[in-house]
Amino acid sequence: MDVDGGESKRIFRRLGGPQSDPNKNQKVCYHWRAGKCNRHPCPYLHRELPSPPVQHGLNGTASSKRPHAFAATTDGPRGRGPNSFNGGPSSTWGRTGANRVFVRKMDKVCNYWVQGNCSYGDRCKYLHSWSMGDCVSLLTTLEGHQKVVSGIALPSGSDKLYTGSKDESVRVWDCQSAQCLGVINLGGEVGCMISEGPWIFVGIPNAVKAWNTQANSELSLSGPVGQVYALVVGNDLLFAGTQDGSILAWKFNSVTNCFEPAASLNGHTLAVVSLVVGANRLYSGSMDHSIRVWNLENLQCIQTLTEHTSVVMSVLCWDQFLLSCSLDKTLKIWAATQSGNLEVTYTHEEEHGLLALCGMHDSEAKPVLLCSCNDNTVRLYDLPSFSERGKIFSKEEIREIQVGPGGLFFTGDGTGQVRVWKWSAEPVATA
Incomplete structure (x- = not known):
């Protein structure tokens, strides 16, 4: 050899x-x-x-x-x-x-x-973490939903967290143990969920479910046509953005202890997927690429904003500004002119479509914007510089972000997971 x-x-x-x-x-x-x-x-x-x-x-x-x-x-x-x-x-x-x-x-x-x-x-040259940067830490992951999480609510005075999903269920979680206490089957996909005082409102196809967590009462509000995608409370009215492009309003009657139909706001040509109230105005974002501005006193549309070129996924009021994000990969900041009309003062561009916005202040009273993109990340930006403070990752896109007390916030993604995060410096939710 x-x-x-x-x-x-x-x-x-x-x-x-x-x-x-x-x-x-x-x-x-x-x-x-x-x-x-x-x-x-x-x-x-x-x-x-x-x-x-x-x-x-x-x-x-x-x-x-x-x-x-x-x-x-x-x-x-x-x-x-x-x-x-x-x-x-x-x-x-x-x-x-x-x-x-x-x-x-x-x-x-x-x-x-x-x-x-x-x-x-x-x-390993890749991250062994669900976040990048030192401003947030992951506390726990809540698992149980089988489809995308489309709503997160934490009623005031309650020690329970409520999450809704397109798997047609709402799950109730104990805030101390992070254990699931119960599952409510609704028979329809949850399109959105909000809390106002002791009330929880859930948008499903052709209806809005209302639960009073203190009185243990339940109501069903009829009137919507198709899926209810967005809910907001303003001027003692509950507004619901629906699949047919209309915005329905109800007013609570304390005598009869029920919600009575108050108005129907029409103008959008496609589904209304985002709503926010601020400065005595209601702002609605739609699949028709527009944002409509409504006067809360007479419920009339006073302006239509058409600068976005795709679905307006989220709208957020912050001080005297309106923020909006879209699948057109842009985030726009609007401010009122002397005439009172809104105009774009700044456009921030991302590499991917944007899905959701959430705002808060850090311990030094500096504003921080959480911006979910459809590349399965959430960007954390200092405002107004838009310098990146960190990033949150997920297996699938994050459709829902909700602020909690004491520096907590929650994210829900396309796999059905809900993650609980804590800021290294405690922020407070924006007004």
């Missing part, structure tokens, strides 16, 4: 023998690092590269010509300044010693970690 020829020579050269070409495939096998390479022969090295040559800098201390990986990771994944890596193998791996690896995390959750079997551990 000729030990100096054939396979033995190839192995000898791959291990760095004198005949090896220093410019050829000088890359360590990722599978070998993980302890599971099964290629024979493997085109990559099954050993670690030697440490880079050490030189002395101008100040007499040891330095390396190689980019310093720790400088790129001290700020976490957000740090992408001049010291960040810019490509090539060294953009992922860097070493300061034989046993320590610093990894610049990619802006993506590791699929193997999600499945519970990533063998790279801390060396």
